[in-house]
Amino acid sequence: MTTHSFEPFGQSLNSLGQSMDLGGQWQFRQQGKAEWLPAQVPGCNFTDLLANGLIDDPFYRDNEEKLQWIEQEDWQYRKTFSLDTDWWQNDEVQLVADGLDTYCDLYLNGHKLGDSRNMFIGQRISCKSLLKVGENLLEIHFRSPIKETLPLHQAAGFTYPAENDKSVEKLSVYNRKAPCHFGWDWGPRFVTSGIWRAIGLQGIKRGRIDGVHFVQHSLSSDKAEFSFDVSLALCNTDNQEGELSLRVACPAAPELNREVPLNRDVPLTEQSALRLDFELTNPNLWWPNGLGEAHLYEFHFTLLAGDEPLAQHSQAVGLRTLEVINEADGMGQSFYLRVNGQPVFMKGANYIPGDSFIHRMTPDRHQADFDAVVDANMNMLRVWGGGVYQDEVFYRLADENGILIWQDFMFACSLYPADEAFLDNVREEAVYNIKRLRNHPCLALWCGNNEVDMGIKHWQWPEKFGYSDELYARLKNDYIRLFDECLPGAVAELDAGRFYLRSSPIGFWEEDMDHIGNHHYWGVWHGEEPFSEYQKRIPRFMSEFGFQSFPLASSMARFTEETDWHLESSVLRVHQKHPRGNKLIRSYMEQEYRDPENFPRLLFLSQVQQAEGLKLAFEAHRAARPFCMGSLYWQLNDTWPAASWSGIDYYGRWKALHYQAKRSFRTDLLVVDEVDGAVRVRLVSDRLKSVKARLVLELLDFDGNCLWQEQQALDTPKNTSTQVCQLERASLLGEHNPCQLMLRGRLLDEQGQLLTDCLYYFVPSKDLALKTPALTLEPSFDAEGLRLTLNTNTLIRQCHLELPEVAGNCSGHCSGNFSDNFFDLVPGEPKCIHIALLGMDEDTKAALVKGIRCQSLVQEETQ
16 A cells, blocks of 8 residues: 655755655664565555554454554654765755654664654754765654553553543543544544655755744735745854855845845854745635635745846745734624624534544545535635644645645643643744744644633533542642633744734533524533524524534445344444444434335435434524624544544445535525524625625415416625525415425526525424425536436435446545536426546446436435
C-alpha cells in the first residue's frame, strides 16, 4: 500500500538550491525484532504492519480490538541515502521534518541529531557537519506513547477526566498528539507512531526566507494598506562577496526591491526581519462562499545575492475585514461574524480527521471534501480540537473556495496538566501553528478547547474521578494557566487582532440559556429529547448539534459481513462508539417511521431520519436570524467506517444529511412550520441586495392535483429572514385528508427561474398515505457522465438512487455521488440529476445504467 504526503517535499520549501525528498521507501521494525521490513513515509506503524501482511485491516469487523498491542511497543525506522560533493557547496544543510508522531530520537550516521515530543510541531535541524559524501543513514527511534507517559500518570497519583480515552489511565492528556487517537465516541483507538508528514533535506546558500507575516492595516473599496514582515535566516559564513536583497512581485502591485542588512555574526537559527509596506487601489475583496469571489493576490518573494536567486517564497493574500461580535445586546449575548462590514450567517459543519491514519489524507481526498462543502452551499468548517491542525493544502483549499475556518487548538473534553514542561511544549506548538496558519484569509478565529468549560460545570468530574476539593481547585487553576494565559498570550503576540475564545461553547444547553453566545445543543440525541426541540432551542450561534446514522449497505459490506448485520452483533458494537447509539437510532425511528422490512432498509431509514431531523434545526436556525447567526452541525466526515454523526461516510459517499444540508443552506430558503394552528411561511435570504421575486404556494395531493394556490410578488429580504405568509391550517386543509396532502412553495425570479422551493407535510412520515409509484428513468450520457431524468405518477418521498458498481467497487475513496439524492419527486414534474463517470467505455456505462437501484419510503430497492 502506497500513501503520499499532503504535498510533496520541497513544494513548500523556499530554497532555490538543492533539496532531497526523503519520503517513500524506508525500513522499519519493532524494537527487539531482528528483521527490517519495508515501510512507507509518510506513514505510521499500523499501515506499515498492514502492508507487510503482519496485521489484518484495522477497520474490518472487530480487528480494532486485536491491535491494541501495537501502542505498547517501540518502533525503529531507517533510510539510507546518497549525497554527492555538490551538497558541500551549500553553506548549511537542514533536515526538515514536518511531522513526527510523537516521541522519538533522530540519529544521522550514528550521531544524535535531535528529538521530538509533539506531533503538531515541524522541525528544521542543521545537519551538514554529520553528513558525508556517499551513503548516509538516517534513523528515527519512536518510543511508545503509552510507556512514555505512564510514569507521569503514576507520579500524579490521580487520573485526568479524559472520558473519551478508552483506557484506565487516560494518558492522552500528557501527549501532544491527536486526542482522538486514544479513542472517541465516533472513532477507534489506534495510538500510532511514525513519520506522518513530509521529511527531507534542504541545502541553503547564504540564507533563506524563514517566514512572511501578512498584516492588513486598513481596507476600503478604494484602497488597501498592508505590510509584510519578512523574517530571514542568514548563514554564518565567511562568504563576504556581494550584498543580499529581497524582491517582491505581484501582478496587481509594483515590484519592490529592498536591500537586506547583513550581520555575519548572527547564526542561522536567529533571524533578520524586514517590513515591506504596500498599497493597492480599488482592491478586490475576499468573500465567503456564496457572497462573492474569494479573491486571492499572489505575492512572490525572492532573496538574491546580486542577480543570483537564493530562496523564494509565495504568499497568497486575501483582503477582507473580519470581526467576531460577541457582546451583550438587547437579546442576550451575541455571537456572529461580520465580514467586509456585513453580518454573515455561518452555514457548515464540524470537521474531524478524515482518517485514523492521517497520512492517508491525500490532496485528492482533501479536494473531494471541499468539493462537497462548496456543493452544499457551506461557508464555514470548524476544525475540532480533538484531532490535528490540518495539512497546508486543507487551508489553501479553504482560501480558494471562500470557506471560513473556526480553528480549535488541539484540546478537547478533559482537564490537562500545566507544569512548566507541558506549558513549554504547548507554547512551542502554539507558536508553530499560529505562524503556519495566520496568513490564511480563511482563518476566522482561534478557540482554546472543545467543551472543557462545559465539562467543569456539568460533567460531575469530582464525583466520577474522586477529586478532593483541593485537587479540583488545583486542576481548575491549571486550566486557567493553559487557556487564559498560555494560548491567548501566544495569539495576542503572533496574531494580534484575531478573536480568541477560551472554550466552546459559551452557553450550556443543560441550563436552558439559549441567549448566551454559542451553543452545543445535545438535548436531541444525548438528552433523548424529540427532534421538535430543535425548533424551540434556538441559540445565538449553534456550533455543535447532530444525530447518528449508519452507512448504507453498499458501504457496510466493505467492513463487515452480512452475518454481522443486526444491531446487537459484536462487530457492529465495535463500530458504534456511543454506548446507547444503536438503541437511540432505533427508538427515535419508531416515533416517526414505519418498521423497516430488513437490515438494509434500517440503514436507509437511519439516514433519512438523520437528515429530516437536522432539517428542522437548519431551518429553525436560519429563520431565526438575526437572533441566531450560525449553524455548524456535527459532523461533516468520518475517520473510519462506522455508525456516526457524519454527513459523508468514510468512503466518501454522501449520506442523506449532506444532500439535505445542500438544500437547507441554499442562498434563498423557504421555511414552513406550524404555530398555534397556523401554517407559517418564512423566507430567508443571504443576498446582500434584494431581488424581485414571486412566491407561489400550492396545496397538492400526492397524485399532483392542485387543490389550492396563492401567489404574491415580493422583494427578497436583504441578508435576513422575514415572514411572508400565514395561513390557518383548518381553512387550508378544509375537508381534505392531511395524510394525502403537501404544501409546496416556490420562489421564482422575474424571468420565472426557480430560486428555491420546499415541500411541507402535515403528518409524520409513518402516517403519510404513500402509494407505490411507477418511476421512469431516462438515461443519457455527456462529457461529464450520466444524466438521469426521472418521472413519477405519484409522490415519491426520499427517492434514493444508487449505482452499485460505483458505490461498492470504486478503488479507495470515490466521488460516486449523484448531484441530488434522497429527494421528494412530485408527479408530473421531471427531475434531472447527474453523476460523474470518468474513464468508462460505452459498454461499461450501459451496464451501469441497467444496474441502477432505487428505493424510497414506500418501496424497497428495485432494479
